[in-house]
Amino acid sequence: MITLSIDAMGGDHGPKVVLPALLTVLSRRSDVRFLIYGREEVVRPILDAHPRLAAASRFTHCEVEVRMDDKPSQALRQGRGKSSMWRAIEAVKLGEAEACISAGNTGALMAMSKFCLRTMANIERPAIAAIWPTVRSESIVLDVGATIGADAHQLVDFSILGAAMARALFEIDRPTVGLLNVGIEDVKGQEDVKDAARLLREADLSSMKYHGFVEGNDIGAGTVDVVVTEGFTGNIALKTAEGTARQIGTYLREAMQRTVMAKIGYLFAKGAFERLRMKLNVGKSNGGVFLGLNGIVVKSHGGADAEGFAAAVDLAYDMVRNRLLDRIEADLDLFHARHLRSGALRAEDESEPETEE
Amino acid sequence: MITLSIDAMGGDHGPKVVLPALLTVLSRRSDVRFLIYGREEVVRPILDAHPRLAAASRFTHCEVEVRMDDKPSQALRQGRGKSSMWRAIEAVKLGEAEACISAGNTGALMAMSKFCLRTMANIERPAIAAIWPTVRSESIVLDVGATIGADAHQLVDFSILGAAMARALFEIDRPTVGLLNVGIEDVKGQEDVKDAARLLREADLSSMKYHGFVEGNDIGAGTVDVVVTEGFTGNIALKTAEGTARQIGTYLREAMQRTVMAKIGYLFAKGAFERLRMKLNVGKSNGGVFLGLNGIVVKSHGGADAEGFAAAVDLAYDMVRNRLLDRIEADLDLFHARHLRSGALRAEDESEPETEE
Incomplete structure (x- = not known):
């Protein structure tokens, strides 16, 4: 129960x-x-x-x-x-x-x-995750507006949270995760996003497959299962997509009322339009999930x-x-255990020259 | 010629x-x-x-x-x-x-x-402006990716550049300008965006009407003539909208091929669909303008x-x-003349306590 x-x-x-x-x-x-x-x-x-x-x-x-x-x-x-x-x-x-x-x-x-x-242990800030309908099926996009700005570690946290949600909802063993950026080449973008990419690549977690950078058009294309960004950009991307869908709906209605032929066509294809309308409403009806x-x-x-x-x-x-929460906790433990270990190694490396002196 | x-x-x-x-x-x-x-x-x-x-x-x-x-x-x-x-x-x-x-x-x-x-005198960084089709007509959105990040003064520069372009292209005397944000209340958003809002309100330029904050869905709704944001968010908004339009196009094609009735409807409404396809292509065909x-x-x-x-x-x-360039230069001169004057006034205010001592 x-x-x-x-x-x-x-x-x-x-x-x-x-x-x-x-x-x-x-x-x-x-x-x-x-x-x-x-x-x-x-x-x-x-x-x-x-x-x-x-x-x-x-x-x-x-x-x-x-x-x-x-x-x-x-x-x-x-x-x-x-x-x-x-x-x-x-x-x-x-x-x-x-x-x-x-x-x-x-x-x-x-x-x-x-x-x-x-917030959970090891998580600095919660995120709001949206379920975004895509051409392929659905993706998770976070943060869509819990907080403004996120540093590299927070983006990594969001990746872990989003991947756990994807595993819980989509039943994928190792969901793909992409960092939202203005280009897919490694050189582009904000410093925090680049640092997060490095951290995710180094961590190579078994709970997700880090895909690389994705661009705005990759969200609707369903390029990855989880799209990670900070809350300002994520909120604007979400609302821009909603606005575009509404705008095209308006165009479509206008186009179908313009000529007699179009009106007749609309009557025949009414079922198809109804299906389309349902599809465009998915994002609205699902709601956002508070993670972390x-x-x-x-x-x-x-x-x-x-x-x-x-x-x-x-x-x-x-x-x-x-069991979303259990998955998140396990993934966070895994990441932080690995990260502490690699962090410890790095600290040793850095101190080496001193001990040699 | x-x-x-x-x-x-x-x-x-x-x-x-x-x-x-x-x-x-x-x-x-x-x-x-x-x-x-x-x-x-x-x-x-x-x-x-x-x-x-x-x-x-x-x-x-x-x-x-x-x-x-x-x-x-x-x-x-x-x-x-x-x-x-x-x-x-x-x-x-x-x-x-x-x-x-x-x-x-x-x-x-x-x-x-x-x-x-x-770059022009008084402009620190150029911007790329896109012409964005809206439900009402067209709007200008900038920066869509010239640089990442923008401080308050650069956002003000973008506002002046975009408003001049709107006057040159849309033949509006005093285009409305909105700052892209995650909410329309005055308290929300990044510090730089809030500071830019204050600067634009104080300047009260004759070349534009500062509208306030706008959200992602306001772009396609055509709420303002000019939408101003920094290049990271602007690029992601633009590509997200393009992706959403492509996604809905895919849905629409699928829906129209699903049943015999829909296929017949499509034949009747073919002209309407063609018109819609043209409309959705506008953004793609127009290109971006380098301003500044x-x-x-x-x-x-x-x-x-x-x-x-x-x-x-x-x-x-x-x-x-x-004469876009002339307009931009005149607007920049106007803003900086006014801004220097108000800056001078502020400096006087601040020094008052000291002179009283």
Whole structure:
């Protein structure tokens, strides 16, 4: 049995979308239970109307809810200990739930998750990982906005986190990892990215295959399973791709309404267009995963519908079932054991001239 | 009469694409002349076959050509003074041509352009500006990869350069300028981006309207006329958008071939799809503009066909006709005059306490 904690008040639509989503998840799986946090007067009537969901859930009333436009500091101050978002995260910390899902505001969710769960040993900063649909299948891209900037060691951490997630979700033994850069030649790019490349090559981890640098167009092409970058660039890449998809959707709609022939063609190909629309929506419905914390937190898109929130819940479920946290810990131990050893060797090398003197 | 210098040897196809492109341009405009640089044995036969192009051109044989995979330093070493790329750029420096167009390798073209033309007074680094198709029309995005990183003052320079280009190309009196960031609230983002925002707001230039921060999805939405960012992020955003467009094209082709109904629909809507394909190709065919140098250099996409290269030539023509360089110089003077004045005021303010003591 897998227990998931749910912030019922997050997102643009709150319990009206979140609870039907849980029903959908229940109809697909019998081994899942929910800890639901939210306001009694809105959540209880929906639970009462759906006895099957009520039976699979434990509900806890929370007086406070984090609003979509609250600043992270404000949300922490007003919502710590008592908001539905905090209580859902805290359930993971207390071991009552194995993962938390919220469609609430990203900044507040990250601030509370960091404060409550803390980052894992050996990890300096958490990252937000997005699942990116590609021509080949799906890739993981991180960090898409947890923090701005990352040094070489943090990029290596992100690589380990992303590779573990790829192994847990895609069932690949040794996922390929690429560092996002402005060219694929070894000489190009930021110093931190170049240093991270060297560290990853030297470490030669059994948990991933370091591919090299990848460029922006490689993300959608699915060149690697995991694309690693710092949060500023990752966030802009993600939103640029979303914007481009929306833009092409607009072009397509306009083109199909321009002539009678096009309109007739559209009617015939309606099913195909519907399929395409679904495909373009994948990224939106899946949500982002907070990695590097002592617990799994999934952020669903604030505007997601019930199907979208259900996809975020499924994602959390899959990661729990495939023991994401254990994988991450094992990979981190492996890297740091190897790194300390090679670090120790390097220190010896450097001190040699002195001992010879 | 406008004279443009042409590197005939650049790009994946060289003179076979470049010279037909010039013929296309000539068929559209009578007031343009070309200085063509390249290898006699390939260029001359084509010129001989097209007397109209020959009559509008002056051809100069160059022994050396820069290859698409030459490193910038290598290209400079081997091609300085004698390659077709260098000679085309040099024609601008010598005042023989008013702009240079090459489909050659970007790194080499930028290195040679910087070396030969030098950056403008008051500009520390050049930028590459891309013309980005948007839902509303087109926007200018810079820097898309001339250099990595930019401090606040360089971001302000890019804003001035981009706004001048928008005024020259789009015929807008006061183009809107946005700084690319991970959120639109004032508190978010890198320090340099925040400082640039403050500088632009304080300067309140008549040559542009500073809009504020924009996010990745705002580029394709056409929220502002000019999107400013540093070259690493800009390059990744551009290539991510190109990759996304290609990805959706693949989805669309697959969807249209999946069922008989979809195939019939495709036949009816073929014209609409053709229009869409053209629209998605705009960015590719237009090429990037090097800004901040003492001369106009346009980089055509290396894989461009004749129509694409002709679009790059047209772009150079339009910028010359609309006096891009004069506009940039005037705007820079305006900003620096104002900035020096406000800088002087600030210095006075700061020294006040000392004089009171």
